[in-house]
Ligand SMILES: Nc1ncnc2c1ncn2[C@@H]1O[C@H](COP(=O)(O)OP(=O)(O)OP(=O)(O)O)[C@@H](O)[C@H]1O
């Protein structure tokens with residue numbers, strides 16, 4: 001019997017813009033099973049990034065809940081939430097956000113600096129991750145010395161440094177040509193499979209979405225398709 005790792009219940013996010021209220025997300029009920037690969041699709045502005053940020057505890061809902069392993073994220077304090085994010089979640093964004101002055105290896109090691117991993121262990125883990133994404137020979141390069149696809153792979157390695165259970169990726173291949181996008185996607189899906197990761201990926205690309213176990217569609221902040229296997 002599959003067990004849900006993350007569940008959203010009536011998830012709603014409104015933004016106040018001047019005098020208006022914009023409803024970015026409106027009562028979304030979504031269940032993610034552990035180890036599942038879910039693609040989120042929908043037109044620009046439909047609430048995909050909003051949903052991903054809420055699921056990752058990077059933003060707080062106006063109404064509704066995000067349940068992680070059965071616990072409401074709203075019940076955690078800021079520090080607890082940060083610790084939870086560090087230990088359970090990884091994030092990959094459309095535009096890589098690597099630190100320009102740190103080498104590739106240092107970028108991947110960075111999330112581990114906040115924990116209590118010994119330096120040799122940090123280095124070993126970063127190198128093993130760089131090998132996994134095919135960049136072992138670029139460890140001492142700076143991000144700007146890499147191609148866009150290579151930078152995105154460093155971002156993936158960094159997101160995995162803490163051995164997260166859930167990887168939230170917002171258009172991780174959005175800025176790349178289709179061959180490179182395919183390559184990144186192959187790395188992501190392979191890693192997710194190997195590690196039993198739950199992978200949530202926002203994408204505009206139907207071909208990329210076709211690799212997922214399930215495609216969830218959003219429109220105007222509503223879920224229009226693909227709620228969850230058992231809901
Ligand atoms: N910080 C904000 N303040 C006000 N409105 C916002 C804010 N962030 C998002 N919105 C609005 O919420 C809605 C959903 O935005 P969101 O970024 O989630 O869309 P998206 O589906 O990720 O779009 P895209 O495919 O273009 O990335 C949009 O109407 C957007 O204008």
Ligand SMILES: [Mg+2]
Nearest residue numbers: 048049050170
């Ligand atoms: Mg977005």
